[in-house]
Amino acid sequence: MASSTSSPVQLSVPRGDSPFVQARRAFVKNRAAVLALLVLLIILLSAVFASNLTTYDPVKRDAKARTQAPSAEHLLGTDALGRDLFTRLLYGGRISLQVGFFSVLASALVGVPMGLVAGYMGGRVDNWIMRFMDLILAFPGLILAIWLVSMLGVSITNVIIAISIGSIPTYARITRGVTLSTREMDYVVAAHSMGASAARILRLHILPSVVAPLIVLVTLSISSNIVAGASLSFLGLGVRPPLPEWGAMLADGRGYMRNAWWMSVFPGVAIMLVVLAANVVGDGLRDALDPRTRSR
Amino acid sequence: MQKYILRRLLISIPLILAIITIVFVMLRVAIPGDPVYTLAGETASPELIEAIRQKYGLDRPVWEQYFIFLGNAARGDLGNSLKFGEPVSSVLAKAFPFTVLLTVLSVGIGTGFGLLAGVITAVRRGSWIDRLSMLIVVFFNAFPTFWLGLILILVFSVGLRMLPVEGYSTWQHFVLPVITLSVGQTALIARLTRSSLLEILGGDYVRTARSKGLAERRIVLVHALKNSLIPIITVVGLSFAALLGGAVITESIFGLPGVGRLTIAAIADLDYPMIQGGVLLVAVSFVFVNLAVDVIYAVVDPRIHYE
Amino acid sequence: MVRLRRLFLMGVILALALCAIGSSVVAQDALGTGGTFVIADALSNVELDPFITSWHSWPHYALFSTLLWKDKELNYVGYLAESWVASEDGMSLSFTLKQGLKFSDGTPVNAEAIKWNLLRYADEAVAAPAGADLVGLLLDVVITGENSFDLKLASPYAPLYNVLASLEIVSPTAYEAAGAENFKLQPVGAGPFILKAINTNTSYEFVRNPDFAWASAEIYQNSGPVNLDAFTIKFIEDEQTILSALETGEIQYSGIPTQNLADMQDNSDMTLTQITETGIRYIGFNTSKAPWDNVELRRTMSYAINKEEFAELAWNGQAIPVYQPLPPTIWGHNPELDAESIHYDADKANSMLDELGYADVDGDGFREQPDGSQWVVPMATVNGDEWKRQAEVIQAQFSDVGINIEINTMELPALRELTTTGTHDLFLLLYGFQEPSILTFFFDSGRKGGSNRSWFSTDELDALLVKADTDLNRETRFQTITEISRTVMENAPWIFLVAPNTTVGVRNEMKNWSFGPQGEFYYWNSWIEQGG
Numbered sequence A: 001m002a003s004s005t006s007s008p009v010q011l012s013v014p015r016g017d018s019p020f021v022q023a024r025r026a027f028v029k030n031r032a033a034v035l036a037l038l039v040l041l042i043i044l045l046s047a048v049f050a051s052n053l054t055t056y057d058p059v060k061r062d063a064k065a066r067t068q069a070p071s072a073e074h075l076l077g078t079d080a081l082g083r084d085l086f087t088r089l090l091y092g093g094r095i096s097l098q099v100g101f102f103s104v105l106a107s108a109l110v111g112v113p114m115g116l117v118a119g120y121m122g123g124r125v126d127n128w129i130m131r132f133m134d135l136i137l138a139f140p141g142l143i144l145a146i147w148l149v150s151m152l153g154v155s156i157t158n159v160i161i162a163i164s165i166g167s168i169p170t171y172a173r174i175t176r177g178v179t180l181s182t183r184e185m186d187y188v189v190a191a192h193s194m195g196a197s198a199a200r201i202l203r204l205h206i207l208p209s210v211v212a213p214l215i216v217l218v219t220l221s222i223s224s225n226i227v228a229g230a231s232l233s234f235l236g237l238g239v240r241p242p243l244p245e246w247g248a249m250l251a252d253g254r255g256y257m258r259n260a261w262w263m264s265v266f267p268g269v270a271i272m273l274v275v276l277a278a279n280v281v282g283d284g285l286r287d288a289l290d291p292r293t294r295s296r
Numbered sequence B: 001m002q003k004y005i006l007r008r009l010l011i012s013i014p015l016i017l018a019i020i021t022i023v024f025v026m027l028r029v030a031i032p033g034d035p036v037y038t039l040a041g042e043t044a045s046p047e048l049i050e051a052i053r054q055k056y057g058l059d060r061p062v063w064e065q066y067f068i069f070l071g072n073a074a075r076g077d078l079g080n081s082l083k084f085g086e087p088v089s090s091v092l093a094k095a096f097p098f099t100v101l102l103t104v105l106s107v108g109i110g111t112g113f114g115l116l117a118g119v120i121t122a123v124r125r126g127s128w129i130d131r132l133s134m135l136i137v138v139f140f141n142a143f144p145t146f147w148l149g150l151i152l153i154l155v156f157s158v159g160l161r162m163l164p165v166e167g168y169s170t171w172q173h174f175v176l177p178v179i180t181l182s183v184g185q186t187a188l189i190a191r192l193t194r195s196s197l198l199e200i201l202g203g204d205y206v207r208t209a210r211s212k213g214l215a216e217r218r219i220v221l222v223h224a225l226k227n228s229l230i231p232i233i234t235v236v237g238l239s240f241a242a243l244l245g246g247a248v249i250t251e252s253i254f255g256l257p258g259v260g261r262l263t264i265a266a267i268a269d270l271d272y273p274m275i276q277g278g279v280l281l282v283a284v285s286f287v288f289v290n291l292a293v294d295v296i297y298a299v300v301d302p303r304i305h306y307e
Numbered sequence C: 001m002v003r004l005r006r007l008f009l010m011g012v013i014l015a016l017a018l019c020a021i022g023s024s025v026v027a028q029d030a031l032g033t034g035g036t037f038v039i040a041d042a043l044s045n046v047e048l049d050p051f052i053t054s055w056h057s058w059p060h061y062a063l064f065s066t067l068l069w070k071d072k073e074l075n076y077v078g079y080l081a082e083s084w085v086a087s088e089d090g091m092s093l094s095f096t097l098k099q100g101l102k103f104s105d106g107t108p109v110n111a112e113a114i115k116w117n118l119l120r121y122a123d124e125a126v127a128a129p130a131g132a133d134l135v136g137l138l139l140d141v142v143i144t145g146e147n148s149f150d151l152k153l154a155s156p157y158a159p160l161y162n163v164l165a166s167l168e169i170v171s172p173t174a175y176e177a178a179g180a181e182n183f184k185l186q187p188v189g190a191g192p193f194i195l196k197a198i199n200t201n202t203s204y205e206f207v208r209n210p211d212f213a214w215a216s217a218e219i220y221q222n223s224g225p226v227n228l229d230a231f232t233i234k235f236i237e238d239e240q241t242i243l244s245a246l247e248t249g250e251i252q253y254s255g256i257p258t259q260n261l262a263d264m265q266d267n268s269d270m271t272l273t274q275i276t277e278t279g280i281r282y283i284g285f286n287t288s289k290a291p292w293d294n295v296e297l298r299r300t301m302s303y304a305i306n307k308e309e310f311a312e313l314a315w316n317g318q319a320i321p322v323y324q325p326l327p328p329t330i331w332g333h334n335p336e337l338d339a340e341s342i343h344y345d346a347d348k349a350n351s352m353l354d355e356l357g358y359a360d361v362d363g364d365g366f367r368e369q370p371d372g373s374q375w376v377v378p379m380a381t382v383n384g385d386e387w388k389r390q391a392e393v394i395q396a397q398f399s400d401v402g403i404n405i406e407i408n409t410m411e412l413p414a415l416r417e418l419t420t421t422g423t424h425d426l427f428l429l430l431y432g433f434q435e436p437s438i439l440t441f442f443f444d445s446g447r448k449g450g451s452n453r454s455w456f457s458t459d460e461l462d463a464l465l466v467k468a469d470t471d472l473n474r475e476t477r478f479q480t481i482t483e484i485s486r487t488v489m490e491n492a493p494w495i496f497l498v499a500p501n502t503t504v505g506v507r508n509e510m511k512n513w514s515f516g517p518q519g520e521f522y523y524w525n526s527w528i529e530q531g532g
Helices: A019-029 A031-048 A085-121 A123-138 A141-152 A156-183 A186-193 A198-234 A246-256 A262-289 B002-030 B036-040 B046-055 B062-074 B088-123 B128-141 B145-159 B172-201 B204-211 B216-244 B248-254 B259-269 B272-300 C002-029 C058-063 C111-121 C160-164 C172-185 C239-248 C258-265 C295-303 C307-315 C335-340 C346-356 C385-400 C412-421 C438-443 C459-470 C474-491
Strands: C036-040 C068-070 C076-078 C081-086 C092-097 C138-145 C148-153 C193-199 C203-208 C230-234 C253-256 C270-276 C279-285 C319-321 C376-382 C404-410 C426-432 C494-507
Touching: A019 A031, A019 A262, A031 A085, A031 A262, A085 A123, A085 A156, A085 A198, A085 A246, A085 A262, A123 A156, A123 B002, A123 B216, A123 B272, A141 A156, A141 B002, A141 B259, A156 A198, A156 B216, A186 A198, A198 A246, A198 A262, A198 B128, A198 B145, A198 B172, A246 A262, A246 B145, A246 C239, A246 C258, A246 C385, A262 B128, A262 B172, B002 B062, B002 B272, B036 B046, B036 C412, B062 B272, B088 B128, B088 B172, B088 B216, B088 B248, B088 B259, B088 B272, B128 B172, B145 B172, B145 B248, B145 C239, B172 B216, B172 B248, B216 B272, B248 B259, B248 C239, B259 B272, B259 C412, C036 C239, C036 C253, C058 C193, C058 C203, C058 C230, C076 C081, C092 C111, C111 C138, C111 C148, C111 C172, C239 C253, C253 C258, C258 C270, C258 C494, C295 C346, C295 C494, C307 C319, C307 C385, C307 C494, C335 C474, C376 C385, C376 C412, C385 C404, C385 C426, C404 C412, C412 C426, C438 C459, C438 C474, C459 C474
Parallel strands: C036 C230, C376 C404, C376 C426
Antiparallel strands: C068 C076, C081 C092, C092 C148, C138 C148, C193 C203, C203 C230, C253 C494, C270 C494, C279 C426, C279 C494, C319 C494
């Protein structure tokens, strides 16, 4: 290509920034998304620095301080064993956030490539991969969770594994679906006939189409996985007591909703904040990454 | 297409067989506990436990029990439930319609509202309607079913006395459970629809249609929606399949006699025949739902073809 | 004058007498009828065949009757039986049945029918969980008349009356016609109710048995038929759903979860009654596995448990601390034993642990084993809110003296199986029974690998247990049971915790009910007021 260094006419067309810079700029313009991101960061940091933010012990019981309403001493009240709720929320955030984040990561890392390959290659490969996904889907999640817990014991890792296995097919299926339809689009067929390699097509043409629904799925998954963790705790398959975890706290507080509402409302609010924030950030990301919506 | 469907059905047989086998073995080998202890009671002596074990054929080697089970299953006999004493197939036959009803209602209503919300928020993108609707939709999705269910009961049954707490004899009994289950569905579909629509609304497709002068509403509803359908159908199919396995927690809380509640009772008592029967039923349902979803893919998007 | 006064006096007395008679007549008429009594009890979701099921509860008491019953003073009274006499040596028991007893299929409840039932319970091949006590004990039933028979026993057996008050009598004709396969689906008994419908995994529905007329007069004013029209048992597990259903009146009777007691106290739609369970919660040691075979260690750990705090935190104060194996609600409980038992003493626990070699070497707050390796104590318990609360309090109390408890929750069958293997360590469990003979189930050497979950026995204890079970004299039996309790206390295979109180709420639409001394609900003369 001819060098432009000695060109007499200065074209004022800006050299395009990388897509990521463009996306970041677009994202920053979306105030709601930025706010949501901040909320997530605050929650994350407060979980990490829990020990600096509170002096109470999250597991130590205090018979005299049972089920107290929020007060100056206990900002969010205490639970049935007299433990400070604010403290348990902070420490519990560590576990709940880990569960939400890592289970999604695991599902996506396994499911998306499978879906891409299945959708693009079609034929027998598609069949085998999808039937394997069916096997996982058709397998009763409850039994899988019980088996994992009885085999490997109760721990955060096992909760993450149990939840992520169940979501792999969802990622695979959605990815495959989008891949299937994108593969047939004119520009993809054209690229293929021009000799572009599968990897290139996947990366340049198919992956971008997959990204949008995937972002929605990921952000919704983080929240629904935290909720799934809560349901597992409710069924007795979650983390081992007395570890604090938002879902377990929600389940414990259920019986107290009539007279000690704070025991379940605050963990519920915490979960809800993460869910809302994750979704808004997700929408912002999607809007920012999509060149077509960005230009509006 | 017919060949494809046939091939899929044929392949599903080893699939179902695989699932049954895994569960069969897992129950007896990997999961601790034995139905004998519930059957024998708290004060049982070792002799009584052994006697009961023999009575129910639980002392035979696992592989022997497996082939007995397979042989009977092939003839349509899934054995008798250890807990209820009735044939597993008849117990499941009574419970499945409830689960199907709950599933169809929840997925249907959830998808309906979700599509509506998704379309509105995509069209009115950026406005306060968009923000508010999304907030509401996601808000309700943030709560686990066991919690949302109780709140609904406390507000509508105990507080307002508008709806019954539990049971299944009138349509009112289904209102709260369906609400509990459909909020998650609504959120998922709404966000997915919005996202997919926003993709399309800026694309060439719509520019062409607009230039032809069609009313904007038609553009949105017909063209954009049709192209957004693939991920939506996927998710609807997945939700349908998942709920057919029985919404365990919701059924427990509202006292609905569906498959989910049956499963959890069976697991608690280690009622092996019941668990196996339930797993079989769910596996078969999945096969059909997934197949239906894949067929619908091809119907909706003619460019998709299966080799 | 005097005669007039006397006449007047007689008149007054007569009038008063007439009023008394009249009011009792009126009171009789004032017993209302009607209504469907609905309860929620997931535990009743068991088979209706008393020879198969190991759990006898509401549905069985509704469908079937037994030979004997207990009255409010815990004395045995006749239900199907009119009278009975024990022989001198206690090896024979003669019964006379009431007249006119009928099963709901019309066949008579006579000596032949009772014989069929009892022999079946005693039949080892049938393996009826409820009849386990009779196996090997009941030698024969000798018919002495249409409605009378003698039980021939292998040895005197003190708990026999309790057994006869628990064994449900079924119609032999119906059982033989339906077969053991199907009887549970079409049960026939001589109880106050008849089965109307089985809604699998959802509910049992019963209706009044119009021929029932033999409820014990010592308990029920009206011996039958019952005043209620129908009775339904719903199998709901979720305690918050059950509570909500009680609040709306969809069910009329329910236990109130301890954390919701304060809410229900002000509820004017229901009446609350507190009953203490006939059983306890306890921690068991697997004494067949080291280091739990060391009685000193077991006693030391017993000192670490603060039962009062446990009752406060885990039961919201709704439980009575127990210091012996039997709670106050079971006969055989001796209040004088409490003083001899181990009471909470954290200092003592700490010093004893030090002496035994369990010191905290690395300063992490938890003690290590005498050989220096890490000491983690697994404690198994059942899934569920109630157990989780209790386990957490126990864990916290042990951690105060440096013992690191690891809580393992599992389903009840899994826990039961675990305790039969002898590989477990500690377990947190309960028992519920009406008789002191329960101690045999737990501490007899022959029950290891079965109900003796702590694998504990001594020859001396075995002898005492047999002695108590064969002693028909109430006073001496009480002494023996006290000895047994003392032995268990000293050897500490269990750490006794509490006997929980249950508070039951009954809706005010339901009239004329009462509670028995062991928590039995007397509802056969009750009715539900409509539109209340």
